[in-house]
Amino acid sequence: MLDRNILNSPTNEQWNIAHQLAIDLVRSIPSPNNKISDVEVRQVLNYLKISLRKDPENAASNFFKLILNLTNAARQLNDLEQRKRGGNRNRTKQTADKYQAVSDCCTQSLAAYKNDAESMLTILCWAVRLMKYYHQASLGKGIDKPKVSVNKII
Template structure:
């Protein structure tokens, strides 16, 4: 799995929060790169997540001996604290951790040249709750390609129509030929065209 794959809302928020926290503590992005390289090297081990956190602890404990400058131990401490705060829940999914860390490193480079004081760490709880709702809908409903399902139109902007399925899943799609004849709140039937890897709906087609 490469770090260029798209992130879920929650993963994106975690990457953002990691990056903001580390930039605010003036952590060296190269040191973040080193811990990512370590995780990548053990990614196929069954306990990779656990080993990653042990490795961070070792870096903090021996930072003065390992570090090239007096500040390196502080960088390791910042990285460990941020990972404990934002990645602890992902410990059993090392691939996801790698993906989030990879994006966090990219964002760090971006935030370094942005007015960082204006950017705040966001609350992940709300998004996590939303993800949990979606996960529950997916586990209770087995979606299939070509399946026809009811959807409520919640928004229409130009030719972009937002469908809500089962009160939880929202999809926005272009409907250039039909948008003008649709109304918000209208219940329509859609056909599932594509599914995501987790079994949720990726793309639908209006059939009414």
């Protein structure tokens, strides 16, 4: 059963991973017009939440399958659009690039938790929240971790 307090109490290690994942996502996901682009991350986060409720034993492995499948499907759609209409289909290519970035970042950051979907959810939830902070920081003078202790979470 999903512990409701888990999202409010990350360990120090989870907190550090969430920060790094947020930074990696902000750096990796293309953001047109200087707007944060977190739609794809929120989609996989919601899938993980639902998967944890429906099938907790397989939620983590299903999550990694999903991000791989989304990336492959977006690439195939991009290829199909290019063959069908010819020329450059920027929108589907951007979507494929975003899913590839989400897949790469999550696979790298969450690999240690591949059998612990609840910890993955905690990290990913905080990473999504932190993405807004890091996106704003990246528009300014650079990305640095905010000075926040684990006991005083945003």
